[in-house]
Amino acid sequence: MDFSTMVLTMYIAVEDTPEQDERVLGIAVEQSLLAAKLGFNPWFTEHHFRGSWHSSPLQFAAYIAPQIPADRYLGFGVLSLPYYHPVRLVEGMNQLDQLTKGRTLYGLGSGFAGIEPAGLGIDVEYHKSGRAAEDTLEIMQRLWDYKTGDPAYVFETPTYQGTIQRRVSPSPYRKHHPTVIRTASRDASVMKAAQKGLPAFLGTFSAESSLENQFRLYRKALTESNHSPEVVADCLRWCTCDWLAVVVADTDEEAQARAKEAKAEHLLMRNMYNERYGEIQGPVVARAPGAGTAAAYAAGGDMFNLIAGTPDTVAKKVQELSDIGINHLLVRFLGEWPGKTRSISEESMKLFSREVMPRFTKTTAGVTA
Secondary structure, three states, X not given: OEEEEEXXXXXXXXXXXXXXXXXXXXXXXXXXXXXXXXXXXXXXXXXXOOOOOOXXXXXXXXXXXXXXXXXXXXXXXXXXXXXXXXXXXXXXXXHHHHHOOOOEEEEEEOOEOOHHHHHOOOOHHHHHOOHHHHHHHHHHHHHHHOOOOOOOEEEEOOOOEEEEOOOOOOOOOOOOOOEEEEOOOOHHHHHHHHHOOOOXXXXXXXXXXXXXXXXXHHHHHHHHOOXXXXXXXXXXXXXXXXXXEEEEOOOHHHHHHHHHHHHHHHHHHHHHHHHHHOOOOOEOOEEEOOEEOHHHHHOOHXXXXXXXXXXXXXXXXXXXXXXXXXXXXXXXXXXXXXXXXXXXHHHHHHHHHHHHHHHOOXXXXXXXX
């Protein structure tokens, strides 16, 4: 099994002054390097007008890449598709893929609602509907297909346009495109990802059905799509289960107490942000058509499914995922690195690395490496 962790330094920017930027950037680097040292693939998120480094995750990752072990991957959860001209995003993704020798994992989605779309010149309703992300991804797939000598490819969205007459360069490192992992909260989106030969995020807090059902639907659609064995293996390796709230400690009781403390600090920071700058509206996903998750996110819904306990307790949960067929776990350890609960996150990472991770050997498509 592959293990990744999300770097979320100053995810809620309550200390939003220029004087804090250097400190927060330094902590983000420190957290990233520790995660990689402990065996995790560092993952980065993207947000705008909220935190000093989230606004340019590709650039941040390029800085981190040469400082971590060569066998680590860099991940993005997620790059907000609507905020990029498709050509520029494909160029940037391909270049980092080349420079890391293919060790990049690109979670792609719409991103957050709220002040971000308007600030970046995106029609709010176009963004909120999910069409902005879908349109951008469709163009990107055409760009990855395009070869010099093909007829000109002309595209236009409500935000961007272009005419392509030569291939986008550089190309990805080895494959047709870098490893792309799609957000897929609805069952139909899960099957669509499989049909396109893309790994997907499964079992997220906004998911329409259970992780088991989503994975069953995904495997069925993947099999029926007649992809090459290489594509199937890649999909099954990088389909991602996202654990949003994890604490590991020496006893279950201690883990539960630490989780309560870390959640309280996080929600306090979230409330402070909401009071100063307006409500963080959460990711652009839906439990069902027309039913968004902004209210659930504001209430801390991303931390409802807490996993807190000893290494043995947590390992049992990981084994359940392995039994389903999940080969990639993205863990978010509770604890605010710029705040009072940093030690909770840091100690959880270390215990997980030392006591849980070694119990699960690396697998690709369910076959022991």
